[in-house]
Amino acid sequence: MTFKKYNSYWIKFLNNKRNKYSLFLFSFFFILSLFAEILSNDKPIMMSIDNELYFPIVVVYTDKHFNGYFDTEADYKDNFMTEKMSKKGNWVVFPPNPHSYNSINLNNSTPNPAPPSQYNYLGTDDRGRDVLARLIYGFRLSVLFAFALTAIGILIGLFFGAIQGYYAGKIDLYLQRFIEIWGSMPELYLLIIFSSLFEPNIFLLIILLSLFGWMGLSDYVRAEFLKGRNMEYVIAARTLGLSNTSIILKHILPNSMVSVITFLPFRISGAILILTSLDFLGLGVPPDTPSLGELLSQGKDNIEAWWLSISTFLVLTGTLLSLIFIGEGIRESLDSRS
Amino acid sequence: MKILEIKNLSLRSKKNKTLLLKNVNLTLNKGEVLGIAGESGSGKTLMGLTITKLLDPAIFEILSGEIIYDDNDILKCSEDYLRSIRTKKISMVFQEPMLSLNPVQTIKTQLYEVIKLHITKNQNDIEHLSKNIITQIGLYDFDKILSSYPHMLSGGQRQRIMMAIALVCKPDILIADEPTTALDVTLQLQILDLLKDFKIKNNMSMILVSHDLDLIKNYTDRIIILKNGLIIEEGITENIFENPVTDYTKQLISSTPDRIVTAKASDIKILETNNLSCRFPLNNSFFLKNRKYFSALSDIKIYINEGETIGIVGESGSGKTTLAMAIMQLLDYSGQIIFNEKDFSQLSNKDIRKYRDNFQIVFQDPFSSLSPRMNILEILSEGLLAFNKTIQHEELVEICSSLLSEVGLANDMLFRYPHQFSGGQRQRIAIARALSMKPKLIIFDEPTSALDVIVQKNILELIVSLQEKYSLSYCFISHDLKVIKSISHRIYVIKDSRIVETNSTENILKNPQNDYTKNLIKSSFLN
Numbered sequence: 001m002t003f004k005k006y007n008s009y010w011i012k013f014l015n016n017k018r019n020k021y022s023l024f025l026f027s028f029f030f031i032l033s034l035f036a037e038i039l040s041n042d043k044p045i046m047m048s049i050d051n052e053l054y055f056p057i058v059v060v061y062t063d064k065h066f067n068g069y070f071d072t073e074a075d076y077k078d079n080f081m082t083e084k085m086s087k088k089g090n091w092v093v094f095p096p097n098p099h100s101y102n103s104i105n106l107n108n109s110t111p112n113p114a115p116p117s118q119y120n121y122l123g124t125d126d127r128g129r130d131v132l133a134r135l136i137y138g139f140r141l142s143v144l145f146a147f148a149l150t151a152i153g154i155l156i157g158l159f160f161g162a163i164q165g166y167y168a169g170k171i172d173l174y175l176q177r178f179i180e181i182w183g184s185m186p187e188l189y190l191l192i193i194f195s196s197l198f199e200p201n202i203f204l205l206i207i208l209l210s211l212f213g214w215m216g217l218s219d220y221v222r223a224e225f226l227k228g229r230n231m232e233y234v235i236a237a238r239t240l241g242l243s244n245t246s247i248i249l250k251h252i253l254p255n256s257m258v259s260v261i262t263f264l265p266f267r268i269s270g271a272i273l274i275l276t277s278l279d280f281l282g283l284g285v286p287p288d289t290p291s292l293g294e295l296l297s298q299g300k301d302n303i304e305a306w307w308l309s310i311s312t313f314l315v316l317t318g319t320l321l322s323l324i325f326i327g328e329g330i331r332e333s334l335d336s337r338s
Numbered sequence: 339m340k341i342l343e344i345k346n347l348s349l350r351s352k353k354n355k356t357l358l359l360k361n362v363n364l365t366l367n368k369g370e371v372l373g374i375a376g377e378s379g380s381g382k383t384l385m386g387l388t389i390t391k392l393l394d395p396a397i398f399e400i401l402s403g404e405i406i407y408d409d410n411d412i413l414k415c416s417e418d419y420l421r422s423i424r425t426k427k428i429s430m431v432f433q434e435p436m437l438s439l440n441p442v443q444t445i446k447t448q449l450y451e452v453i454k455l456h457i458t459k460n461q462n463d464i465e466h467l468s469k470n471i472i473t474q475i476g477l478y479d480f481d482k483i484l485s486s487y488p489h490m491l492s493g494g495q496r497q498r499i500m501m502a503i504a505l506v507c508k509p510d511i512l513i514a515d516e517p518t519t520a521l522d523v524t525l526q527l528q529i530l531d532l533l534k535d536f537k538i539k540n541n542m543s544m545i546l547v548s549h550d551l552d553l554i555k556n557y558t559d560r561i562i563i564l565k566n567g568l569i570i571e572e573g574i575t576e577n578i579f580e581n582p583v584t585d586y587t588k589q590l591i592s593s594t595p596d597r598i599v600t601a602k603a604s605d606i607k608i609l610e611t612n613n614l615s616c617r618f619p620l621n622n623s624f625f626l627k628n629r630k631y632f633s634a635l636s637d638i639k640i641y642i643n644e645g646e647t648i649g650i651v652g653e654s655g656s657g658k659t660t661l662a663m664a665i666m667q668l669l670d671y672s673g674q675i676i677f678n679e680k681d682f683s684q685l686s687n688k689d690i691r692k693y694r695d696n697f698q699i700v701f702q703d704p705f706s707s708l709s710p711r712m713n714i715l716e717i718l719s720e721g722l723l724a725f726n727k728t729i730q731h732e733e734l735v736e737i738c739s740s741l742l743s744e745v746g747l748a749n750d751m752l753f754r755y756p757h758q759f760s761g762g763q764r765q766r767i768a769i770a771r772a773l774s775m776k777p778k779l780i781i782f783d784e785p786t787s788a789l790d791v792i793v794q795k796n797i798l799e800l801i802v803s804l805q806e807k808y809s810l811s812y813c814f815i816s817h818d819l820k821v822i823k824s825i826s827h828r829i830y831v832i833k834d835s836r837i838v839e840t841n842s843t844e845n846i847l848k849n850p851q852n853d854y855t856k857n858l859i860k861s862s863f864l865n
Binding site for chain 2: 246
């Protein structure tokens, strides 16, 4: 029965073409980007040298494996390696886009940033790194970051909202004052201070942003719980002798998930936007990490290099738009009135 | 003389094409009161709204028919003409006065607006007219009433204001759609008497839509019985009540609950309260001495014997539900509640939870008392699992199906969700949930108020038969003295947080001492 109910929401969601295509496109690109290492890498997927099979994409081979001199990992773009690969009987399979996000094209004849060419399909950025590779990795990082930030935010928000709404009274009063004080802290300044104190990395960003990101949601959850705690079926559950925890989990939570589900896609797109804007300002992830915001700021600095700004712009708006369409679709299909 | 005639009116909903009114024919004569009776969903309200063409054309579709007023077919008239006759010639009063008045405007603005629109723009005349109508509908503090906002007035006052607005133009026809349903019983008669007086003075015709057959019987000349959008019986009021023709009408008329309680009560007290008081803070002042409290219960002393039903009757806001919540240990109170010789006021919340299987409650609204996301098996087994975690699934299914058959439902319904049931069925499920704990005492908080009269009777019969079978004790709370009378051994009358009278049911009805009780009995047409 439960399945049937959810099934009908699903059909309603897919009935709208805009929802269907947004969901399809977003999931397609996201799943593709999860295999970024296979799609875009400066290491070959597999190769055969002197009748021996190598899988450089998963196994780290040093130069010495190929009779070189160094103990460091082999550079498959180096002349030493390319000569070996092109020997008779040897073969090599490179990924479709033979660049990683931080590999620099040293053989470029044009100055960086270089326009699209047969070597770099979307050109290079101002340090000679492949734009397509950086877009693929950057998109993946943004979406994963957004998922993590949203999940943490929802968990904390649900927890505090549930406690405030269910117990109400004094607990609610104190937590609400705490939220007011906490929420009035200047988030951006804190980020600037922390990024100068510590080496900025993605986990630090997630922690810092999660500390503030839950408050918007907890307000809605609190309101739903305040409403739910006085519903007659909740009072009935109390008279049946159920504990507070099981009342919260079994009775009120399922009925107050609407706000969470409705806000989910908007929170995800919001998180992507936060990461992008922090990177744009240079407060986000460290410089060698692939990020959409960093590409945008490069595009701003090199305004004539249209391949930087236009490609990033398309990826970013495409992602945000499809997420928002999906969100609206979910909200409409869950709305029993329409 | 005919003033309004409806011919062959059929109406359907645009969305799922169901017929809501089927070939309705009716006539209304000058100076006559026509009653429209039927259970919820029968199309009573739709009929009223169609007459003034107030139905939303995006949702409803008129298939055929004519509504003839003043030689014009209202259904074909222009919107301009309709605006000129609404309120001026055909006026309406709705059930919920709080929703019909604009909360951000004073009564003065809202009343003057109507007069300006339909009668006169002369300021002196407006004042004169509104003073006139307000005294006619029984409100005397003219200036204060006019300068008030709707929330400052009581429910009864608001409904009077609605009537003033509806009647100020002296319309030919008044359509009163459940005008007293949201009001306390003692106010019902006053409001209807006012309407009746006004009708006689101004030779007005009236359509009274109500589910309450007692009102219809006492205030109408002719009635129409509606069922599923079809007129199934029509005639002079007395004739229909004396010689109903169709089975449905017979059922409807006989649904006024008779006295059905049979169980014999013992002398062992199962519940006793002493000096039970309960108050809510009105303002949350930091200083204790500045705090003001609203007293919801003061000094309540009641007892219930084993196998006995006590009825608690009172109007809204009198503290009935607070009393139920206090007995259920769901809010803070002072005083003693002794259950089975155990003083609950001394126990902590955690200890009380161990005794919760002894007393259960059934609520008024069967739509909000069942969690919409749980199926019936989950709802019924919840309490069992809270007390016995080791119980097996097969055993649970067995217990729950026997519970369902106990309350007269088929046990293949176990895996359905609440929204798939009707109001009466849901109330049966709520009773089954209470029974699942094998309680000694069940509190019913207005269990039948949200149900249609025929369903109400069935539920009451179920409640009584369960009492006989398991010698349960009941505390039955209702605003409706007729329901209380039919199933209680003893009655407590509660008013303004105090018990004003208590006695056995027969004695209270035969020989009421308190004025309020007398009034209540009169308003319930029980004398």
